[in-house]
Amino acid sequence: MIILARIAASLVVGFARAVTAVRGVWCGTAPVPGQRIYFANHNSHGDFVLVWTVLPSALRRRTRPVAGADYWLTSALKAFVGKDVFNAVLIDRNPKTRTDNPVEQMSDALKGGDSLILFPEGTRNTGPTRLLPFKSGMFHLATANPDIDIVPVWIENLNRVMPKGALVPIPLLCTVSFGAPIRLVAGEAKAEFIARAESALISLAPDKKN
């Protein structure tokens, strides 16, 4: 199973490269070893694959995406891909039904020494705005882990590669930009921190022409 998962992971990364020739732009930080919380804009199911693809393989192996259990546990294949191939931290997005606290699940993964990729918009943004308002989980995660760098990551163009309802991806060049890390400042309120995180992320987005 582990070997199969490894092979599947390489295939996914190779496929992502063939379609998008994705390039990592390390403008605010360097791809150095160390634990981090990456947070990115969310347009497509392939988002974290791109972040994963541009990470050096040593970092990639210790970086886990945070994803919705409601999506990834609906079939055996998705569960294999989500749990075994991507080693995702699967959280229940519905506060009414969940038994585990998502922030605790993420903190446990960080205690295990892994890095995380999360999408604080909470769901895929298919509208015209560049970002949806962030969920508050990121603030609670930052409060629980004040010593870990939180890195904004802007994924550009993947929404055009895989528009909603697409059967096959359209090959287009994509970039993944890593900005300067932020941390929770002592005494910072939830709204302030969230606003700061949102603007750190949106500042990485290229200006739209036309």
Added chain:
Amino acid sequence: MESHFTMLLGVILAVLLTATGAAQLLKRRMGADNLTIQNLTARINAWWVMVAVIGVSFLGGTAGVVILFAICSFAALREFLTLTNTAAADYWALAAAVFVVLPLQYLAVGMGWYGFYSIFIPVYAFLLMPILSAIRGQSENFLIRVSEAQWALMIAVFCISHVPALLSLTIPGYEGKNLFLIFFLIVVVQSSDVLQYIWGKLLGRRKIAPNLSPSKTLEGLLGGILSASLLGAALFWVTPFSVLQAFALSLIITLMGFFGGLVMSAIKRDRGVKDWGHLIPGHGGFIDRLDSVIFSAPIFFHVVRFYRDLH
């Protein structure tokens, strides 16, 4: 034929070795931190890879060359479409362009089916793609979206496919040697690019297109095109042409190559990018390296075909 190839390959390797040696010398003189020298070294290293890839594809004969240029078309199409205004409503048109039109075009080229590959994109794809876009009922920017998708296919697929299409020209007395036509086209056009760069660096003073491509100078253009055309004339013995014909054809394709670079620069300027991509270190994207070939290949193909009255 094989002995010709071995000899030409030897000459190219000698040129590359000289270039690498010169770059090392410059690096020692100017220091390893000099950005121009770093870029020069990256460019020369990329040439080693490109020569190796083309050499391997030539060993594969028609199939090898067709597959190589199909891959180039795929990469170029990916770069071109990235800069277009195409919207979600063009999804089916774009999917068809990449996954149907491109493979069919190269299949026809591989089969040597001139009646198909010479009109498939300008006629069938030209009319069918806007239909696919119109069906989705989104009229915003329609003409812009459709024209840009057409341009992407013409530039990245139709024009590039005319390089391997040279293999399907049947020239009496030249059977089985058509790989040399590709060799001739690529060597003349690409060395014109390199020679324009060198002449421009050495003597360049008068800018020809300051708004589009500030590094292009009249001295670079004249020096590059004339020296590359002389090189083309010197290669006449691997072609079906006389010395004079080889020179005249070289003049045509190097001029087309120059203006191709100019046109593609205008598109980049408009879209606010410096390079089409980043996959070829020192050069940029596939279109950055192929722009001159894109504009010269179809003209070269048709001039040879017309002049030789081939059917």
